[in-house]
Amino acid sequence: EPEVTQTPSHQVTQMGQEVILRCVPISNHLYFYWYRQILGQKVEFLVSFYNNEISEKSEIFDDQFSVERPDGSNFTLKIRSTKLEDSAMYFCASSGDATYEQYFGPGTRLTVT
Amino acid sequence: GQSLEQPSEVTAVEGAIVQINCTYQTSGFYGLSWYQQHDGGAPTFLSYNGLDGLEETGRFSSFLSRSDSYGYLLLQELQMKDSASYFCAVSNTGGFKTIFGAGTRLFVKA
Numbered sequence: 001e002p003e004v005t006q007t008p009s010h011q012v013t014q015m016g017q018e019v020i021l022r023c024v025p026i027s028n029h030l031y032f033y034w035y036r037q038i039l040g041q042k043v044e045f046l047v048s049f050y051n052n053e054i055s056e057k058s059e060i061f062d063d064q065f066s067v068e069r070p071d072g073s074n075f076t077l078k079i080r081s082t083k084l085e086d087s088a089m090y091f092c093a094s095s096g097d098a099t100y101e102q103y104f105g106p107g108t109r110l111t112v113t
Numbered sequence: 114g115q116s117l118e119q120p121s122e123v124t125a126v127e128g129a130i131v132q133i134n135c136t137y138q139t140s141g142f143y144g145l146s147w148y149q150q151h152d153g154g155a156p157t158f159l160s161y162n163g164l165d166g167l168e169e170t171g172r173f174s175s176f177l178s179r180s181d182s183y184g185y186l187l188l189q190e191l192q193m194k195d196s197a198s199y200f201c202a203v204s205n206t207g208g209f210k211t212i213f214g215a216g217t218r219l220f221v222k223a
């Protein structure tokens with residue numbers, strides 16, 4: 001069964017450093033998403049991406065964040081200068097249809113020290 | 114803005130039926146989804162309602178009333194493995210933005 005993969009599973013970084021979280025969506029999917037979840041809290045929408053551009057973004061997704069689909073398979077989230085409050089689980093998701101089932105990857109746990 | 118309300122916690126016994134309600138306020142409503150998340154895991158899709166009515170998928174059913182801004186997830190024949198968090202999520206027009214509720218923690222007892 002096809003699945004979304006994410007690397008690394010855990011990333012530890014110092015405040016102010018840049019991090020890139022990587023995702024490989026399901027190969028025939030066209031819609032891509034990033035979410036984050038602070039431990040014990042709800043899943044928060046960050047950004048959606050379709051046709052090589054951002055479709056929607058939330059208030060959380062400020063200038064420190066960017067997304068890219070550098071090739072036909074990867075989808076990345078970059079945080080330019082990490083803050084302590086960026087510590088969370090980051091989930092990538094993809095779907096074949098914007099209105100329907102989203103398949104989530106296993107997540108990357110980001111710890112900012 | 115968008116907001117969703119769902120109970121924080123529900124407890125039920127194995128074999129029983131449980132209903133998790135979700136009310137929402139949003140502009141440009143497109144559809145309501147339900148996701149399950151076990152501790153330490155990723156959300157997994159359970160059901161989607163774009164139109165009013167009931168959708169059934171095995172032991173799980175979901176209902177939507179657009180006029181009441183209300184939906185629910187119905188879990189039948191509860192099993193211990195159903196102990197998890199359940200999130201309702203609304204998608205806006207076009208479906209590009211999905212906002213999750215705070216989640217309902219379901220405890221299934223023997």
